[in-house]
Amino acid sequence: MRPRVLVLLGILLFLASCGQESGQLKPPEIRYGRDTCAQCGMIISDPRFAAAAATGDGTMSIFDDIGDLLAYRKKNRPEWAVIWVHDYNTQEWLRAEDAWYLLSPAIHSPMGWGIAAFASEEAARARQGELGGELLRWEELSSRELTLPAAH
Amino acid sequence: MTAMSGVARLAALAFTAITVLFPTDAANAWAQTTLTVCPGCPLNDLHTAVRQAPDGATLDVRGGLYPGPLLIDRPLTLIGRDWPIIDGGGQGTVVTISAPDVRFEGFVVRSSGSSHDREDSGIRVQAPRAAIVRNQVLDALFGIYLENAPDSLVEHNLIVGKELPEPVRGDGLKIWYSPRAQVLDNELHDIRDALVWYSDDTVVQGNHISRARYGLHFMYSQRSLVERNVIEDNSVGIYLMYGAHQTVRFNVLQANRGPSGYGLALKETDGVVAEQNLIHRNRVGIYIDNSPLSPDIENRIIGNWISYNDTGLLLTPATRRNRIAGNTILENLETVAVSGGGRLVDLEWVEDGRGNFWSDYAGYDADRDGIGDLPYRDEPLFESMTDRYPILQFFRFSLAATAIDLAARAVPLFRPEPRVTDPAPLVAPGAWPAVPWWSGQARWPHALLAIGLLTLGATGLAAPWHKRLFGRLGVMGIPAPTLRPAPTGETGSPGANGTRGKQSAPGVELRREALLTPGAVGQPAVIEVEHLTKYYGKRLVLDDLSFVVHKGEAVALWGPNGAGKTTVLRCLLGRTSYTGEIHIDGLSPNRDGARVRSRIGYVPQQLPVLDLEVGDVLELVAALRGEPVERSWERLASFDLDHTASMPIRSLSGGMQQRLALVLALVGDPPILFLDEPTANLDATSREELLRHLQALRDGGRTIVFTSHRHEDVWRLATRVIRLEYGRQAEPRVLTPAVSAERRLALSLKLEDGAAVAASHLLQAHGFTVYRHDCLLRVLVEPDHKAEPFLLLGQVGIRVIDFSLEEANAW
Incomplete structure (x- = not known):
């Protein structure tokens, strides 16, 4: 075992010494049905709304709802180097700043924030036509004072 | 079809004429009219019948296959007889109810679509006061979905989700902006969650929920009452989030062992009352995270049995103002843990001078007032280390862990601050909670009858009555008990007394x-x-x-x-x-x-x-x-x-x-x-x-x-x-009937499913030696006390399905 451990440690040290620019960080592979959200602690099941963020040293946080990512950031002020969101249609990772966001009460996201991300403006507008709501870019969304939906 | 349309048209025409000519009484009389729908009837198309029936009419729908989707857009009563099937063909929602005051009862609703975007459902209600009763909702992405449907009733339904991996299933029950819903006596299996969101004053009673992700998940809801449910074998039992004034009582929350595996979890929830639940064999019995959230509000965790969980109570350091008293905290692998490490403060472990029963309490009760004379302190050093570094749990049973705890006990310098100090620990377990097994109907007569039969059998009076009585039992659906002859002659070989039939294989x-x-x-x-x-x-x-x-x-x-x-x-x-x-x-x-x-x-x-x-x-x-x-x-x-x-x-x-x-x-x-x-x-x-x-x-x-x-x-x-x-x-001993002073009998009891654990705890608490195997209990009884287990079980409503009485053998 020892040689293997040493090799593993060597690799880890090498990786650590290389530093991790945000461009080198890769989005996580979420184990749906097993991994839990860093903000609410619930099991992440719906890839349409999953989000993730990483600090420069590669520390990863994952979320079941884009709104939970924003709530976590507001509460904990982490120094994230990169933030990813899932495309609602394809469930592929997007850089948060590249996505278009639809904010609509008709979107039933896991924690009720009602935010969906899209890779293109066309896709977002198409869904807006079906569900209504407001179209935003990342800067607007992340600077907005979001509140959880009121019960009644 | 043509004939049916003609009849429906005629009916509508007649209704219009009656309404014009006799605007009140006659119209009401018509409204109470029942139309029969069946595959061989003149009215054989369910969609047309629903579309053309007058408001308030009853559709008597006979067994047969009816294609979906079905839209019920007026106040009607649909009663299915002989399980008519409405089949969605794997597309969209199968039954949509958009009118108020609809009663939908007695149907098999199956094969919805699989779109999460559309939330394809078995039965989707979008209007107030619906009654969804005694249906079987099968192979549906979302089972029953109350969407803006206040004051609705969901009762006695069977809901089974689609055969999909758990994360991509839909919710078996989704209550969404539907206050005052009543969810009673339903069976839900193989679903993602049962959800109650934005819905106040929900009553959830008598349901059985298993093989789900979250058995019950409440968000942004208040004043719900959750009682007498059995929620087992899910990832998480009940999760209460961002709500207030929820009451959770008399439930069984067991074997919820998914990734987080909480029996009951509270997150940022105010004013919870969790009392008299059986919280058994979960990864974590009760998890409390930052609840209550509001100042001047207390959560009450009272009178629960928290037993055989990996961790009994898992609390975050931010948790304050919980009163945790009168609970029986029994044989959990770890009693109390602090999530992420830290100190627990501002928690009350006593109410009215009485704390909790802790099975690892090592004090005494010299004055016999039921309260230990020394405080209970949970202060294992090793476990306090695992709070901070969960990976250390692997060494829980190791020499290292032992050494650390020994050091903590021997050298006060190492002694950690206790995570819990209960100043008035109870020295005996609390009363068995009034969980659903307690509340069965008409079980007393069965138990009393069984006692009577046992007594008859044991006193030898049963012989002339045996056949007649047991024949009647068979008619009542109760298997006849088997009384085996007492051993005679030689000592103890199991073959000799016939008491070991099932274990008498060669070898x-x-x-x-x-x-x-x-x-x-x-x-x-x-x-x-x-x-x-x-x-x-x-x-x-x-x-x-x-x-x-x-x-x-x-x-x-x-x-x-x-x-x-x-x-x-x-x-x-x-x-x-x-x-x-x-x-x-x-x-x-x-x-x-x-x-x-x-x-x-x-x-x-x-x-x-x-x-x-x-x-x-x-x-x-x-x-x-x-x-x-x-x-x-x-x-x-x-x-x-x-x-x-x-x-x-x-x-x-x-x-x-x-x-x-x-x-x-x-x-x-x-x-x-x-x-x-x-x-x-x-x-x-x-x-x-x-x-x-x-x-x-x-x-x-x-x-x-x-x-x-x-x-x-x-x-x-x-x-x-x-x-x-x-x-x-x-001493190992082999009993014979001659050793009357030492004689004990083994009473084998077959119980209803899921009752064995409760029954064994109950009987052990009353001093019986009990061995459990699945739904069978083997209870050692004195010859003159052999009816007592029946009495005790009968008192809490546990049904004995069958029993036999044998001579206890060796050991």
């Missing part, structure tokens, strides 16, 4: 002989125990115990809970102090601990569940034990676990975890194996597999000492039994 009889043989003749002694005595505080738990285990023996430490079995193992492992002498291969566990333990492989009742992968753990243990890793891999393969190498331990089934525990114990080929209740948490198949492996090890000559209260395990595995009672060694 087992031979083993029976060995059971009564005191030691393997001619083999050297491996373990010698002399005058072993152990106190916890002032409580004597082992009383002058002496025995010898010879090489190649498989010795069962056998006895009821609390007899001292596990304490013996802890002494043998050197994990606790004792008086008396123990020698293992001539070495003392206290003085030569490391050398002794190098000879022993230990299988705990449950392996610590970690996210570490099986292969990593195996290699780690191999390195610690100095075994070539290739040999350890071979062991893994020989237990059919090689395919799990890259799987996290947490993801293995209970049976696989226990086999892995055995593999890890065997690394380094220790000649002695200790096993603590090795099959306690396993289902029948897994137990059988593990017992086969253990039998092979025994037959290979390994010396085995194991604890068990399972009769079957002892029977299958032991070559000798050391019977413990109240910390003392009871």
